[in-house]
Amino acid sequence: xxxxxxxxxxxxxxxxxxxxxxxxxxxxxxxxxxxxxxxxxxxxxxxxxxxxxxxxxxxxxxxxxxxxxxxxxxxxxxxxxxxxxxxxxxxxxxxxxxxxxxxxxxxxxxxx
Amino acid sequence: xxxxxxxxxxxxxxxxxxxxxxxxxxxxxxxxxxxxxxxxxxxxxxxxxxxxxxxxxxxxxxxxxxxxxxxxxxxxxxxxxxxxxxxxxxxxxxxxxxxxxxxxxxxxxxxx
Numbered sequence: 578x579x580x581x582x583x584x585x586x587x588x589x590x591x592x593x594x595x596x597x598x599x600x601x602x603x604x605x606x607x608x609x610x611x612x613x614x615x616x617x618x619x620x621x622x623x624x625x626x627x628x629x630x631x632x633x634x635x636x637x638x639x640x641x642x643x644x645x646x647x648x649x650x651x652x653x654x655x656x657x658x659x660x661x662x663x664x665x666x667x668x669x670x671x672x673x674x675x676x677x678x679x680x681x682x683x684x685x686x687x688x689x
Numbered sequence: 690x691x692x693x694x695x696x697x698x699x700x701x702x703x704x705x706x707x708x709x710x711x712x713x714x715x716x717x718x719x720x721x722x723x724x725x726x727x728x729x730x731x732x733x734x735x736x737x738x739x740x741x742x743x744x745x746x747x748x749x750x751x752x753x754x755x756x757x758x759x760x761x762x763x764x765x766x767x768x769x770x771x772x773x774x775x776x777x778x779x780x781x782x783x784x785x786x787x788x789x790x791x792x793x794x795x796x797x798x799x800x801x
Binding site: 586609611613618619620622626628667677678679680 | 779
């Protein structure tokens with residue numbers, strides 16, 4: 578069955594520390610891959626996406642993600658976290674435009 | 690630059706009542722979606738539309754109906770609300786060229 582897993586429900590990091598949020602998927606073919614961010618009381622905003630080509634993709638707000646086919650993963654990273662990065666992060670995958678599935682989300686807390 | 694607008698933003702219903710959520714987008718997108726967001730479950734697709742006059746079922750369609758009479762509007766209806774439909778509902782439209790979803794700010798529905 579097709580699925581998206583974000584193993585970490587909640588992560589706390591100190592401001593200025595590095596961040597990695599994990600995303601694993603189970604699909605029959607290489608899917609389209611996305612990371613979205615949701616601030617409290619808001620809708621979701623696209624951080625970055627991978628369709629094909631270079632497996633390291635850059636997004637907004639200093640985020641990047643790496644697609645690893647062998648591990649079926651698409652982990653999100655940021656070298657230095659800012660307090661404003663506190664939010665919930667969702668990984669999304671799909672093989673067709675109308676087959677996008679979202680992970681359960683990872684809530685990020687940033688300590689001063 | 691409104692983007693995707695959802696109304697109402699909050700609503701409390703009694704079991705058995707009906708209501709309609711309205712989604713409007715001003716980006717001329719063909720694809721529109723309704724998701725529900727529940728704690729620990731991410732976003733789940735209720736219904737979607739690939740163009741004016743078309744609708745299709747998503748992952749969790751039971752208890753909901755939709756209509757897309759105009760390209761810019763996508764309505765989600767609950768004919769007989771149940772407590773299990775207490776959730777936050779998000780509408781999204783998609784830019785076909787990039788696959789990016791644009792989300793509204795959400796509609797919080799409570800069914801007593």
